[in-house]
Structure formats: C-alpha cells, structure tokens
Amino acid sequence: MDKTAVIVCGSSGKMGQSIISLLKDAQYQDLILIGGVDINNSENITKESVSLNDIEDKKIPFGKFVTLKEALHFTSSVKNKVIIDFTTRQSSLIHAEEAMLYSVPIVIGSTGFNDEDIAKITGFAKHMPVVLSGNMSLGINVLLNIVYDTSKYLGKDYDCEIIEMHHRHKKDAPSGTALMLANAVAEERKLDLKESAVYGRCGEIGERLENEIGISSVRAGDIIGEHKVIFAGNDEVIEITHKAISRNNFAKGAIKAALWLKDKKMGFYDMRDVLGLEKHL
Numbered sequence: 001m002d003k004t005a006v007i008v009c010g011s012s013g014k015m016g017q018s019i020i021s022l023l024k025d026a027q028y029q030d031l032i033l034i035g036g037v038d039i040n041n042s043e044n045i046t047k048e049s050v051s052l053n054d055i056e057d058k059k060i061p062f063g064k065f066v067t068l069k070e071a072l073h074f075t076s077s078v079k080n081k082v083i084i085d086f087t088t089r090q091s092s093l094i095h096a097e098e099a100m101l102y103s104v105p106i107v108i109g110s111t112g113f114n115d116e117d118i119a120k121i122t123g124f125a126k127h128m129p130v131v132l133s134g135n136m137s138l139g140i141n142v143l144l145n146i147v148y149d150t151s152k153y154l155g156k157d158y159d160c161e162i163i164e165m166h167h168r169h170k171k172d173a174p175s176g177t178a179l180m181l182a183n184a185v186a187e188e189r190k191l192d193l194k195e196s197a198v199y200g201r202c203g204e205i206g207e208r209l210e211n212e213i214g215i216s217s218v219r220a221g222d223i224i225g226e227h228k229v230i231f232a233g234n235d236e237v238i239e240i241t242h243k244a245i246s247r248n249n250f251a252k253g254a255i256k257a258a259l260w261l262k263d264k265k266m267g268f269y270d271m272r273d274v275l276g277l278e279k280h281l
Helices: 014-022 052-056 068-074 089-101 115-124 138-157 176-188 248-263 271-275
Strands: 004-009 031-037 063-065 081-085 106-108 129-132 159-166 197-199 213-219 226-232 237-243 267-269
Touching: 004 014, 004 068, 004 089, 004 248, 014 031, 014 248, 031 068, 031 248, 063 068, 068 089, 081 089, 081 248, 089 106, 089 115, 106 248, 115 129, 129 248, 129 271, 138 176, 138 226, 138 237, 138 248, 138 271, 159 176, 176 213, 176 226, 248 271
Parallel strands: 004 031, 004 081, 031 063, 081 106, 106 129, 129 267, 159 213, 197 213
Antiparallel strands: 159 226, 226 237
16 A cells, blocks of 8 residues: 555644645645544544554545554554644644654744754654655745845845734744745844844833844734745835635645655755755755
C-alpha cells in the first residue's frame, strides 16, 4: 500500500480540525488519517493496535490518543507514517523527540521557539526529516522573499516596522511569522535581531534609532492572521500586507509538507524547501 498514514497532534484544536477536515478531500487520496493526539481525547482513547487496513476499510474509526508516544506505539505496524504537529512550544519539543525515537518524519507548525529549542529540533533532524515553519502558507513564504528583496534594495535609509494581528486566544507574541519577517530584514541589513528588535513602544522613549526593527502585536476577536511590513523613507512609504482568510490556507501547506517529506532524507527543512522557493541566506 502506497498511502502515507498521518497522525495529527493537536487534533482537537482549530488547526488540527482544519487538517482533519481537509484530509477527507479526494485530492489528498495519497494520505490517510490514522490517529489524532490531544489531551481532550482522554475520555475516548484507543487501547488496541490500529491497523492501516482496518481504518481504510472503515472497520474502526481513526485512533484517538492522549500522547504521541501512545499513538506511535499502537500504530507501530504502520510503517509509512508522518506526524503533523500544531500544539504548543513545549508539546512540540516532546513530540519531535518522540518522532526521532521512532524515526517518523514530522511537520511542526507550532510557534514560540527560542534559539535553544531550534537547536534541539535541528539535532533531532539528524535522525529523521523535519519541516519546521512559523507559517505554512504559500503567500507568506512568497512574501518572505519579497521582504528580503525589498530590504536589500531599499537599505537602511528606510525604517522597518512590522505589525501582526491575531485572535484573542493566541498565546505567544510576537507571532512566529512576524519573527520570520523581522529576521529577513535583519539578515539583509546584517543586523542582530536580538539587538535591533523593539517590541512595542511606550512612554518617553526618545527618537527612533537607526537600526531599529519595530515589531507590534495586536490580539483581538477572531482574527486568523494579518501581517504588515512597513518600509518608511523620507518621501514615501511601502506597505506589504498578507491577510489569512481561512485556516485552510495553513492546513493545506502543512499537508503539502507532509506529502513532500515522504521521500526525503533526514534533515531540517522549512516551507521554502517544500515550495521550492529561493533561499536568500
């Protein structure tokens, strides 16, 4: 059987539900949902081994698990698997390590990772393929390349500010996407983002410093995601904006990454690898 089995971590969350819904679409017939991992599954968990044939033949529903370790144990007979993870920073680190122990490829869409976390995940990727991205959408990753180019050609004469907006329930700030965009500007300008980033402003802070990269966060309502990058010169302002209309945009990217990982060697990848976009640095 050539199908790839998918385990979704964070299956009860908004992104998890979007992915599960899309996997039912005929265009993804090469993938089959075999399990969902979520703490909310505790009242109805799977306690028997899950067979890919049984699920495909609809003899049993897809497996429900509280931990990824359980899911990997009970689906051990399924050799061709991939994990899609949209949980939290802490949970994703645990899931990445468990994926390494079972040599199962993983797509990570969680955000909030620090440099130490990235180093850990990169280490895990020496044993299996990993796709990690703060944003899985095609549009944002194209925008990322546009920001690289814009920053390169405009130079430091144009001040850069980034504004990101998300729903009231988002727990980390700034967003992983905002940090991706800020890093693009910093890299092209040969700056250290840790020294150049200014997160919001309040009080008598004085004039804007030359190398500042401003990052502001808004949390309100049910905004799915909006990012605006502003390049402001003395006589003109350029604004580059991306608005997510549906979470399906991110879900489609995650599924595309899962399909892409099928034949990949161990290694650390991002969505630009998946989409075949140019990497500037």
